[in-house]
Amino acid sequence: xxxxxxxxxxxxxxxxxxxxxxxxxxxxxxxxxxxxxxxxxxxxxxxxxxxxxxxxxxxxxxxxxxxxxxxxxxxxxxxxxxxxxxxxxxxxxxxxxxxxxxxxxxxxxxxxxxxxxxxxxxxxxxxxxxxxxxxxxxxxxxxxxxxxxxxxxxxxxxxxxxxxxxxxxxxxxxxxxxxxxxxxxxxxxxxxxxxxxxxxxxxxxxxxxxxxxxxxxxxxxxxxxxxxxxxxxxxxxxxxxxxxxxxxxxxxxxxxxxxxxxxxxxxxxxxxxxxxxxxxxxxxxxxxxxxxxxxxxxxxxxxxxxxxxxxxxxxxxxxxxxxxxxxxxxxxxxxxxxxxxxxxxxxxxxxxxxxxxxxxxxxxxxxxxxxxxxxxxxxxxxxxxxxxxxxxxxxxxxxxxxxxxxxxxxxxxxxxxxxxxxxxxxxxxxxxxxxxxxxxxxxxxxxxxxxxxxxxxxxxxxxxxxxxxxxxxxxxxxxxxxxxxxxxxxxxxxxxxxxxxxxxxxxxxxxxxxxxxxxxxxxxxxxxxxxxxxxxxxxxxxxxxxxxxxxxxxxxxxxxxxxxxxxxxxxxxxxxxxxxxxxxxxxxxxxx
Amino acid sequence: xxxxxxxxxxxxxxxxxxxxxxxxxxxxxxxxxxxxxxxxxxxxxxxxxxxxxxxxxxxxxxxxxxxxxxxxxxxxxxxxxxxxxxxxxxxxxxxxxxxxxxxxxxxxxxxxxxxxxxxxxxxxxxxxxxxxxxxxxxxxxxxxxxxxxxxxxxxxxxxxxxxxxxxxxxxxxxxxxxxxxxxxxxxxxxxxxxxxxxxxxxxxxxxxxxxxxxxxxxxxxxxxxxxxxxxxxxxxxxxxxxxxxxxxxxxxxxxxxxxxxxxxxxxxxxxxxxxxxxxxxxxxxxxxxxxxxxxxxxxxxxxxxxxxxxxxxxxxxxxxxxxxxxxxxxxxxxxxxxxxxxxxxxxxxxxxxxxxxxxx
Numbered sequence: 001x002x003x004x005x006x007x008x009x010x011x012x013x014x015x016x017x018x019x020x021x022x023x024x025x026x027x028x029x030x031x032x033x034x035x036x037x038x039x040x041x042x043x044x045x046x047x048x049x050x051x052x053x054x055x056x057x058x059x060x061x062x063x064x065x066x067x068x069x070x071x072x073x074x075x076x077x078x079x080x081x082x083x084x085x086x087x088x089x090x091x092x093x094x095x096x097x098x099x100x101x102x103x104x105x106x107x108x109x110x111x112x113x114x115x116x117x118x119x120x121x122x123x124x125x126x127x128x129x130x131x132x133x134x135x136x137x138x139x140x141x142x143x144x145x146x147x148x149x150x151x152x153x154x155x156x157x158x159x160x161x162x163x164x165x166x167x168x169x170x171x172x173x174x175x176x177x178x179x180x181x182x183x184x185x186x187x188x189x190x191x192x193x194x195x196x197x198x199x200x201x202x203x204x205x206x207x208x209x210x211x212x213x214x215x216x217x218x219x220x221x222x223x224x225x226x227x228x229x230x231x232x233x234x235x236x237x238x239x240x241x242x243x244x245x246x247x248x249x250x251x252x253x254x255x256x257x258x259x260x261x262x263x264x265x266x267x268x269x270x271x272x273x274x275x276x277x278x279x280x281x282x283x284x285x286x287x288x289x290x291x292x293x294x295x296x297x298x299x300x301x302x303x304x305x306x307x308x309x310x311x312x313x314x315x316x317x318x319x320x321x322x323x324x325x326x327x328x329x330x331x332x333x334x335x336x337x338x339x340x341x342x343x344x345x346x347x348x349x350x351x352x353x354x355x356x357x358x359x360x361x362x363x364x365x366x367x368x369x370x371x372x373x374x375x376x377x378x379x380x381x382x383x384x385x386x387x388x389x390x391x392x393x394x395x396x397x398x399x400x401x402x403x404x405x406x407x408x409x410x411x412x413x414x415x416x417x418x419x420x421x422x423x424x425x426x427x428x429x430x431x432x433x434x435x436x437x438x439x440x441x442x443x444x445x446x447x448x449x450x451x452x453x454x455x456x457x458x459x460x461x462x463x464x465x466x467x468x469x470x471x472x473x474x475x476x477x478x479x480x481x482x483x484x485x486x487x488x489x490x491x492x493x494x495x496x497x498x499x500x501x502x503x504x505x506x507x508x509x510x511x512x513x514x515x516x517x518x519x520x521x522x523x524x525x526x527x528x529x530x531x532x533x534x535x536x537x538x539x540x541x542x543x544x545x546x547x548x549x550x551x552x553x554x555x556x557x558x559x560x561x562x563x564x565x566x567x568x569x570x571x572x573x574x575x576x577x578x579x580x581x582x583x584x585x586x587x588x589x590x591x592x
Numbered sequence: 593x594x595x596x597x598x599x600x601x602x603x604x605x606x607x608x609x610x611x612x613x614x615x616x617x618x619x620x621x622x623x624x625x626x627x628x629x630x631x632x633x634x635x636x637x638x639x640x641x642x643x644x645x646x647x648x649x650x651x652x653x654x655x656x657x658x659x660x661x662x663x664x665x666x667x668x669x670x671x672x673x674x675x676x677x678x679x680x681x682x683x684x685x686x687x688x689x690x691x692x693x694x695x696x697x698x699x700x701x702x703x704x705x706x707x708x709x710x711x712x713x714x715x716x717x718x719x720x721x722x723x724x725x726x727x728x729x730x731x732x733x734x735x736x737x738x739x740x741x742x743x744x745x746x747x748x749x750x751x752x753x754x755x756x757x758x759x760x761x762x763x764x765x766x767x768x769x770x771x772x773x774x775x776x777x778x779x780x781x782x783x784x785x786x787x788x789x790x791x792x793x794x795x796x797x798x799x800x801x802x803x804x805x806x807x808x809x810x811x812x813x814x815x816x817x818x819x820x821x822x823x824x825x826x827x828x829x830x831x832x833x834x835x836x837x838x839x840x841x842x843x844x845x846x847x848x849x850x851x852x853x854x855x856x857x858x859x860x861x862x863x864x865x866x867x868x869x870x871x872x873x874x875x876x877x878x879x880x881x882x883x884x885x886x887x888x889x890x891x892x893x894x895x896x897x898x899x900x901x902x903x904x905x906x907x908x909x910x911x912x913x914x915x916x917x918x919x920x921x922x923x924x925x926x927x928x929x930x931x932x933x934x935x936x937x938x939x940x941x942x943x944x945x946x947x948x949x950x951x952x
Contacts, residue, residue: 491713504702
């Protein structure tokens with residue numbers, strides 16, 4: 001009754017003589033403002049400053065979560081990207097230590113033949129065979145070999161200075177050739193020249209075999225690079241490389257291939273080949289012992305670039321400036337690993353804007369997936385609060401139904417239902433939920449379906465507390481005289497439950513539900529933090545904090561996870577303040 | 593006994609509460625709260641039911657309204673066995689028999705306004721047509737000393753006396769024939785007690801009600817009752833009309849009880865009969881006459897044989913071997929009847945003065 005005292009002193013009504021009727025008793029004063037129990041509770045609640053603070057927090061959280069998403073310019077799963085200059089691999093260079101083979105068009109010289117050549121070269125044997133073919137090679141200069149395939153022309157048996165020729169099928173031998181061959185045989189030569197061709201002799205006892213050499217490949221350690229892309233095919237042709245190489249070996253300053261004159265200018269480690277055309281020299285190719293290749297086929301490396309690179313490598317520089325194929329001058333960096341040099345160019349590239357610090361665009365920065373943290377927090381709040389409400393709603397429905405039935409009917413029904421409650425209470429909560437989470441992980445359950453399963457399980461495991469409270473309250477209410485009075489006055493059972501019992505259970509239920517809400521939000525956050533609750537890409541406050549499991553993120557990017565933590569703490573505090581406030585308001589006797 | 597004037601007849605009513613123990617709730621014993629009680633109440637009359645705390649008065653009151661189940665016996669209300677009625681019939685019977693509780697605080701639902709508390713059952717049973725409903729509730733409230741504007745208020749805004757008036761209004765709104773008043777004034781202070789008692793008496797005259805007035809306050813019982821029953825440990829040990837029992841109590845327990853009535857006159861010497869020991873447990877009542885453990889006149893026979901109700905004339909029933917003519921014992925109680933009569937008269941006077949000095 002003390003709550004009403006403030007209303008007793010309304011001077012106007014007290015002094016109005018007509019308002020007071022003679023038969024009114026002292027405590028019946030009509031001026032006392034009528035307050036229903038609900039209004040009284042509301043008044044007491046609003047007078048509780050902590051509860052108001054909690055309410056304010058909750059209102060903010062709801063506005064933030066449910067309205068914030070509408071005002072946020074970004075979507076929940078919008079990934080932000082940025083353009084940045086990053087060193088990108090542009091070309092690779094290596095000092096050539098291996099022989100490079102240029103094979104005659106239409107011929108095959110590879111695999112086993114190459115291996116046999118290397119073996120023969122190391123042994124110093126001029127002839128080698130691979131498969132059913134025979135080859136020979138001649139060393140024309142340092143690290144420059146011409147490889148020929150031998151074609152058997154004829155077998156010769158020399159008897160007392162005379163040779164008996166047995167030509168291979170389809171081969172006709174001229175007299176002059178026979179004479180030249182016989183002379184070579186007599187002087188025990190292994191090779192002789194006749195006309196333009198070179199012939200090889202191999203002996204097997206009295207049997208000599210004369211073969212003709214047919215150039216199929218050359219091996220060199222020099223690297224030819226074209227000035228123009230059009231020059232490239234020519235640089236891969238055996239003829240050109242052979243002529244150029246021979247000219248280099250012979251210190252000649254020009255050579256001709258296909259009727260075109262090429263001039264050579266030697267410059268320290270490398271040489272430049274100019275193509276003379278219309279009495280003008282055009283740079284055609286460069287020769288060096290460094291292989292330079294672009295990283296991707298759409299990049300053409302100019303000879304100038306290669307020459308600059310060669311110089312830079314020779315001088316041991318790490319950066320150099322060169323003109324690219326687009327005609328712009330760029331600075332390149334060289335990274336050396338053993339004999340291999342990688343050239344990097346600064347290129348703008350699209351990147352996911354990870355862990356961007358707070359800015360006007362992203363007030364709380366971006367997370368590890370390049371998503372806006374503030375927007376994620378808004379949508380995460382939706383999920384967290386929604387999960388809390390749905391689960392508590394589910395718990396209240398189950399708890400009131402089961403607790404109410406147990407309390408109202410009592411006896412054997414009560415015993416059975418309470419044993420079911422005990423059963424549910426003895427289920428270890430976290431193991432069940434964690435196992436369920438991993439099962440859903442294994443089954444790759446859709447993230448949206450996960451939320452519903454999570455809510456159902458949390459509700460199923462959590463209703464027992466409310467059922468117990470409701471049952472206890474109803475058991476005590478049932479024995480109260482006013483419930484006996486409803487029976488005595490013959491009021492229907494349904495009306496007794498809904499008009500008399502339920503309103504008296506409501507206060508307790510509201511308090512329990514409010515406190516349970518805070519609890520559910522913590523459980524949801526815990527599970528999501530452990531990666532077992534709400535899953536990426538759906539945001540929830542718990543899985544936003546999950547970023548802090550990475551030590552680097554935890555120490556360097558506070559703005560990714562601290563705000564989510566603050567929101568959880570504030571929300572749970574808010575629910576607890578409001579719950580405590582409601583409890584105090586419903587029960588005025590409980591004063592601190 | 594089934595003449596028109598008898599409204600309620602209780603025959604050998606028994607109500608045992610099982611004592612359960614262990615995991616499966618095995619019944620290990622029984623609290624014999626009411627163990628064979630018989631009485632009857634006439635239309636428009638009041639029966640007082642007195643006894644110590646825990647003797648089963650309230651259980652009798654609740655059981656005859658079928659708010660408890662019974663263990664044995666019969667309860668006839670207007671000639672109908674109420675335990676034989678179906679649920680629907682019982683619901684129809686409810687408005688005719690009402691109860692007023694001892695504690696006016698717990699007997700009103702805190703979340704309903706008073707008008708709803710009083711009128712709810714009226715609407716439920718359609719006592720009056722819907723268009724007369726408001727007027728009817730107002731009339732009942734005014735008859736019980738409440739104002740019309742109290743309708744919209746909640747119980748917490750009322751004092752104990754007013755709450756008890758609300759309870760009475762709730763009971764009377766159903767237009768009952770019979771009201772169990774379960775210690776309706778014991779939670780109230782004396783001035784309010786008088787108001788409520790007078791209100792009950794006025795309403796009895798107005799609506800021709802019958803009351804079962806349960807109390808441990810003998811002076812109040814003496815004031816309001818037409819007949820009085822005395823209970824001890826689940827048994828009705830003595831039953832007579834008021835004047836007879838107060839002037840000539842027969843049972844030793846009744847004598848002891850009545851000797852404890854305070855007399856507001858310091859000059860009068862009192863012969864208090866002090867009972868030794870406390871009331872035995874109803875779960876394990878003494879054999880024979882249940883009172884023999886505390887009775888000054890206890891005989892060997894009392895320990896063995898259960899006394900039966902004896903009619904000592906004028907409907908004065910007593911269950912005691914002292915008055916059993918076949919007992920062979922002519923031993924009379926030592927307290928002389930004259931002194932009791934004197935006490936009773938003085939008490940009457942004092943009581944009348946008290947009630948008059950506190951008008952309702």
